[in-house]
Amino acid sequence: MSAAPTETGSEPRTHYLNDGYGIKSWLLTTDHKRIAILYLISITVFFALGGLMAVLIRLELATPEGDLFQPDMYNRLFTMHGIFMIFFFLIPGVPAVLGNFFIPIMVGARDLAFPRLNLLSWYIFNIGGIFAFWAMMHGGIDTGWTFYTPYSTTYASTHVLPTALGIFIAGFSSILTGLNFVVTVHRMRAPGLTWFRLPLFVWAMYATSLIIILGTPVVAVTILLVGAERLFGVGIFDPALGGDPLLFQHLFWFYSHPAVYIMVLPSMGVVSEIVPAFARRKIFGYRFIAYSSIALAVLGFLVWGHHMFVAGMSIYAATIFSILSMLVAVPSAIKVFNWTATLYKGAVSWETPMLYALGFIGLFTIGGLTGVMLATLGIDLHVHDTYFIVAHFHYIMVGGAIMGYLGGLHYWWPKITGKLYSRFWSRISAGVIFIGFNVTFLPQFILGYLGMPRRYHSYPPEFQVLNVMSSAGATILGVGYVIPLVYFIWSMRYGKQASSNPWGAVGLEWETTSPPPTHNFETQPVVSRGPYEYPPPKEAPVVA
Template sequence: MGTGNSIALSKPGEEYRVHYLNAKYGIKSWLLTTDHKRIAWLYFISTSFFFVIGGLAATFMRLNLVSPQGALVQPATYNKLFTMHGTIMIFFFLAPAVPTVLGNFLIPMMIGARDVAFPKLNLLSWYIFITAGATFLWCAISGGVATGWTFYTPLSSTYTNTHVISAAMAVFISGFSSILTGLNFIVTIHKMRAPGMTWFRLPLFIWALYATSIIFILAMPVIAITMALLVVERIFHVGIFDPALGGDPVLFQHLFWFFGHPEVYILILPSLGVISELIAAFSRRRVFGYEFVAFSSFAIAFISFLVWGHHMFVSGQSIYAGIFFSAMTMAVAIPSAVKVFNWIATLYKGSVALDAPMLYALGFIGLFTIGGLTGLYLASTGLDIFLHDTYFVVAHFHYIMVGGAIMGYMGGLHYWWPKMTGKRYPEHWARVAALIIFIGFNLTFGPQFILGVEGMPRRYATYPPKFQFLNIMSSAGASILAVGYLLPAIYLLWSIKYGPAAGPNPWGAKGLEWTTASPPPVHNFDVIPIVTEEAYAYGHEPAVVGSAAS
């Protein structure tokens, strides 16, 4: 241990090999790269940065809620904190994280291509993303914004005196980054597959990212134009959404949630794809009902465009629209359940290996199920009137966003880390971290379900003293969760320098990305592979985990 640093190229027994990380050196070779693998790293660094910022905002919120009067900040500051937390986490961490880090790195590798279809466009997406992120940080530094991540009018257009315009512009710009990424992915998956890589031989992660990209293409432009309208209304005081000037604030909500609900599936769909990969690899079985799992991604993407009004049950929306949206929301449960049941069927009689990525995957299944089922409570129009804008909603979507999307991201990151860096991380620490995250997460958000049912509204800096016990429990859980996230940050970084070499296929997994060296060569494959077998063509060999040979 400890010798695997940059001198490793002269280490006996390990031949010097040119790969994408050492092919070129210098900051310019990174900032002007068109290599999808390097762009994935650019995204990894920038989204991780935003995750830290968004996490800090959450930390301050949880600290403040330790005391009923608000332990730390003024209510106005608290409003800015939760807006910053929501906006950053959704637009600058969750939406880009899995598609642009794992997706960018893996799509060409998994389908057997040298790069994505439009490498320059790929780099441009990152620069647009950075511009958007910088705009939002500028907004935060110049005083912040206090509208919630939803920017509801007329609060955002007329009443608040915080920095709505720069925040809206940041969201506007970030939309185009996602659009270009989605466009690039769809064309890549369509046109760049290796010979023999038919649609039904594609890994399920690719199917999931394809569905995600469709949502990018169709939903992101709507939020862009909505944010532009909001900015125009705020600057010129024309009554697009202002009832005092003849506008309709509920129209803003329609436009926002036409984007906003599909956006939620942008966050979770890629992680659903990651979980399919992990479950197959660590139970050594082909995913049960491959076609159903593949098409359920598309079903989720499609239905996600028909459910947006379930955010508006108490906004003065027509009751008939409410009935329609409620029924459609129930329908999303079907493809989601198809996935969960098929994963469980895959585990059945599989050679299950409980490595760190698999721990995340198993945690995901449980948390995603809880998050999904509580979503059905909220989809019932009658019950939603009672639960709307309470902590029940907060707990519900955090079970999907953190318990689902981030668990999937962490699992995927651990699974493909040896491929990305060529190094192995300390497995024991990783298992401990996965366990801490699971426990910390449930302690943080479990109590919030109860708080919500007891009637604690969301987005307030203070609360009646009777809620204090559960709030302290939640804050304590959050600190455990923070430790859980800090651990991987330490040992993953450590492994880049000191980790043992991983070899091409440390998990003994199937898939084209494992047939090439780790880290991969600049053009991914020395020879473009010809695919002759199905995805996840695991025989009945026992799970041998940890052997670096292949």
């Protein structure tokens, strides 16, 4: 699929960005592309909030004494950091921004199946965010982002209910987005676009949507039960009243472990787009990557017990969960190997999106391999609730998910805005983020292995060197995140006009103009071949 006729002239033309101005044309839009932009703004705000908490946490941990914050305040900081980053940035991140923008384009449709539902889900998301924000402004919540009972029930002294309500509401937004994606992929594909001609990003988003649909409702009802326990003094999770706190953990992790795949699968999809585009090679093992996305969605639901190894669950069940957890490494490794094989003998160009994609592959591999270590019962018992865990999941969620998100944003920015950003500064920032990230979190692996527990505001003095390293790295990382914010905004005003296909990539999204017209394509595309036909035919003759 390539080269539907696209204009190259510079005469003013109508596209989704200039098709109506004014606040109403944005807040009442049903255009998936505009809604994606709205999401981009929302999640950037929440990312900044979560990042601010991270800064304060790393400031406190620069010294062994708890000198900056009281323990209570520190508990609130890491809790709110987790809640904003996970529920309001990482989970909606790639799906609601890049998925929203590109799934309809990639399947050759004019919009998602339910455009008004799409807008509704953005509003719901923000209402949820406002609840969480309100709770933060009124003292926050200190249970940890996991809301474990009895911290969140019997012993809760902070704003558990408004925060939980915020997450409950945001969950609906997530469900509606997932539902929209599933129906769109099933029902809205262009003529000729069979399942195995779909870009791998669409496969990854489809798998993500399945997880969202099957998992989110369970955590929603769990939150309701916690709320009921708080409000009515009943004891579903309270041992004193006959309940079992472990049931909460089962229900919670049934969603929240697969939620990790909600965060990282979309980024894997992004990487599957970027790697062939900048290696100028057809992706290696297309079907394996496609199926491994589905496999991750399924296996992700079979492993939640590994969060509970030390919580008092049956050792036999723990053994089963341990083995199942290791199985997750198989589809993950399939992806990594196939990306690597795609790079082999490719004409690799070091453009910014590629730097992020390569960063993803490296960091995700470290995160994934330490995950296999943690799936091993013996090691997990040793390092449970230490910084080893913290480092592991940050390698997946930040090194994986955020690298993929930024990679995708850089890859598609010319398409989204029609403007080119600074090549120099973007490559600098990719490097700064990679270095900053590793300096922040590699020391945490060592700290955890040495036995520093997570979620404490003070620590023995012998851990200070590594902690200072980590805090210094966080500073670098923070700078790395600010640079793109600057040049992205700069590019919108001063950036050079992007052509419809600045990278010379293949895919339906590169066949329409930059930025795309309101209905994505001037003419209905018809697809007659698979994705990733690299190298693209030299100046393919336009078939009119």
